[in-house]
Amino acid sequence: MNTPSPTPTVILEANKSTGEQPVELFIVDEHTENYLALQAGGDFDRGLLTGALGGIGGCAMLGLGLLGAIQGMFDITCMTFSIGIPLFLAPFLWETLRPLPLPILFNRRTQEIYFDHDGELFHTPWDGIIAVSNEFQIVGAQIGSIQNASLEIRVWKFEEPETALMVSLGAPFGKSLALQKGFWEYIRSYMNNGPYFDEHGNHSESDTFVKSQLAVRFKMSDSFKHTLARIKQAKKDAGGKNYLSGSDFAMLILEPMFYPMARIQEFTYSIAKRRSRNRWPSLVTERLKANGPTTRLVDLECEKGEGAE
Structure with missing residues (x-):
């Protein structure tokens, strides 16, 4: 039987570097000058x-x-x-x-995030946002030990702020905490310094690094x-x-x-x-x-x- 092994929660912030280099984890559907779209809800093989x-x-x-x-x-x-x-x-x-399931949208122009949940609009401003990452292991007799890490943000229902959701930025399976930190750096670099940036997350007029990340898929x-x-x-x-x-x-x-x-x-x-x-x-x-x-x-x-x- 598989048993998860919990570890302490790590808080990632919009204005604080994680120390990792930006990395794309194969879930960016669109990287444009105005918004970043992350695939959500499956149907990747449509x-x-x-x-x-x-x-x-x-x-x-x-x-x-x-x-x-x-x-x-x-x-x-x-x-x-x-x-x-x-x-x-x-x-x-x-x-x-x-x-198709609608993506998670990071709007660089307005500095906010949009998410669709069963036809209801949820959102959150980028300013002051935090992401929660938990690293855990799944252990089994057949699979051994597999390292996993989640990455989630909180969003609120439009015009009903008392209703909130925790949204996962991609599936956690097979991802380490370092990888999730690197992906958060990719998002941070886009929202804070984008639309294009270099391998250190600094603003760049060239899209070379971003294209190199997206081309890996x-x-x-x-x-x-x-x-x-x-x-x-x-x-x-x-x-x-x-x-x-x-x-x-x-x-x-x-x-x-x-x-x-x-x-x-x-x-x-x-x-x-x-x-x-x-x-x-x-x-x-x-x-x-x-x-x-x-x-x-x-x-x-x-x-x-x-x-x-």
């Missing part, structure tokens, strides 16, 4: 079904149909097209019409490019000798076959994400624009409270 059915099955059927048309066998073309097109459209519509559509780069380097290191391994040869054959699936998956996810943005209330969307209002939601609450008095 579009995979469309990619599998449309990218492999659908493309195969459409290819057979084109081959039949070239050979004048139009009955085969009609049959394969009637199967291949629904293989793509059915999962595509199902995955894009279902809303694995994308299936880039795997063939990485394989070619690795083979090119192996050829250079071998000095003209036999450098192509059996696994590299297999990847050269298989990866182009899976490329359509990866691209369709990424395209489907981007469409679903774009559609989901419309679920934010106008109070949020107008503040994400470069020329939008700079008043915080907490300021609106204060104004409304003063007006009621």
Whole structure:
């Protein structure tokens, strides 16, 4: 049986460095000049079904149909097209019409954070915010000891400040306290010194470091490019000798076959994400624009409270 081993709570602040360098933990969905969006609520693999059915099955059927048309066998073309097109459209519509969970938004312009919980808007100002991190271990006979660390912030319901939530900034599993501190530094650097910063969190006019962090995330559509780069380097290191391994040869054959699936998956996810943005209330969307209002939601609450008095 797994038993957690608790450790003391660590408090992280907006205006105090953790001593770690900024690091992105594969959950930043968008890093723009105005806001930072963190994936929340799962569905990270949205579009995979469309990619599998449309990218492999659908493309195969459409290819057979084109081959039949070239050979004048139009009955085969009609049959394969009637199967291949629904293989793509059915999962595509199902995955894009279902809303994605809205991300956690860090608005750099207004210095506040937004979170959607079951259609209800929660928020908190960045000024004075604290994050709570707890490091713990899960121990089991089969898995041994696994180090984990959570990272959470508190947000309040808009116009109902008596209702609060603790929001997790990504899953804690497999993350150490040092990694979570580094991710908090990434957020701190963005909100305090951003939108772009260097490896020490200091403001930078260049987006080189930020792009290097975001580029670490694995994308299936880039795997063939990485394989070619690795083979090119192996050829250079071998000095003209036999450098192509059996696994590299297999990847050269298989990866182009899976490329359509990866691209369709990424395209489907981007469409679903774009559609989901419309679920934010106008109070949020107008503040994400470069020329939008700079008043915080907490300021609106204060104004409304003063007006009621």
